[in-house]
Amino acid sequence: MKTLAACLLSSAALIVAAPVSALAAPSAQAVEIAHKYVIVDGHVDAPSTVAEAGADIAAGEKTVDFDYARAKEGGLDAPFMSIYVAADYEEKGGAKARADILIGLMEGVAAQHPDKYEIAYSPKDVRRIFAEGKIALPLGMENGSPIEGDLANLKHFYDRGVRYVTLAHSKANHISDSSYDENKKWDGLSPFGFEVVRAMNDLGIMVDVSHLSDAAIEDALATSRAPVIASHSSLRHFTPDWERNLSDDLVKKIADNGGVVMINYGSSFLNEAANTYSAPRTAAREAEEKKLGRAMTEEEASAFGKAWLEAHPYPYATLEDVLNHIDRAVELAGIDHVGLGTDYDGVGDSLPVGLKDVSSYPVLVDGLLAREYDEASIEKILGANALRVWEEVEKARKKRKW
Incomplete structure (x- = not known):
C-alpha cells in the first residue's frame, strides 16, 4: 500500500492473487511457542484498511492480512496499528486531522469489542492485555507531518496513545528527509526535526527511523538519548543500493544505541529480484x-x-529470505536488537509465500527452530526486544513544559 515498489505493483494491478503457501502446517512446538510469548509486530496497516475499505477487523469482513481470528490463530498479541498519513498531506494540509480520524477508528474498534481488543499505552498494558487473552493495539504514527510544526501537537498525539512516530514517509517533510525522495532538502533532520526527537524522548515516544534517509537516521541516532526503532525495515545487504532498507553500518549503530531493527515482510524488501521487478516492466x-x-x-x-x-x-520472497534477514541482523546487531515489523496490510500482494497473513507467525517460529535458535532467542525476536526498547524509552522520559 505504501512502499514505493508496492505502490507501483498494486496501482498497475500486475500481481495476481498471491500463490498458496507451499509450506507444511506449523509444528505443535511452533504453535505452542507462538502462543506462549508476547508477539509484538512493529507495523500493521489495518487502520487504513478500516478507513478506506470499511473493514471490520473484529469480524474479519473486508480485511486483508489482519483480523482478530487470524491474529489469535497466529499468536499475535500486540500489533502496532499504523496511523499512516500520506506524504501529500504535508502540502495540502489536514495531516493532524487525518491522524486523529485513524486514532478515533482504533478507539472505536476497542470500545465496540472490549472482549477482543484494547488500546495499549505501555509495555505494562501489553503484558496485562496478553494475560487477559485479548489483543493489545498500541499505536504508531507513520509520518511526522501531523505534528504540523508545533510540539504541542506531539504532546496531543502522545495523550491520544501514539507511542512511536516514523519521522517521515515517502517525501521529505518539515522534520526529516526521506529515503524515497531524491530531494534531500535538509541533508538529514531539519532544525525542527532535532527538536522533535528531543521532545519525543521527553514524552516517552519511540523515534522510528524507518523510511528516513541515511543522513537523517544518523542525525536521529546522534540526537536521541533513548533507543530508537526501525519499525518495518529490512537489510540493504540483500537489496543493494536501496536506501529504504538499512545498511550494515546503520544496523550496527541502531544496536549500539540500544534500539531494535524490525524486519519487513514485503518481497521487495527481502530479495533483489522483487526489489528490481518494476523497472524492466515500466521500460x-x-x-x-x-x-x-x-x-x-x-x-x-x-x-x-x-x-x-x-x-x-513475480519473484515472491520465501520464509528462507525472511530468515536470512533475521540471521544477518542478529550477526550484525546481536540477538537483543532484532524484531518483527511485517508491514501486513501495507505491502499489497507482495508478502512471502507461506507468510501471507497474521496467522503465520508459527511458520516463522518453525523456521527459526530449524536454524537452531533457542526458545529464549525466539522470544526476544517475537516481542521481548521491542518491549525492552519501549520500556527504556519510558524510563528516559523527562518533565518539561508544553
Missing part, C-alpha cells in the same frame, strides 16, 4: 507506448500487465 510499457505514439488505454494497460506477468512471474 517495456514505455517502449510499447512509444510505438503506439500515445499512452495506453486502461484496457490496453491491463492486458499488457497480464501478459507481462505471465512471461515474468
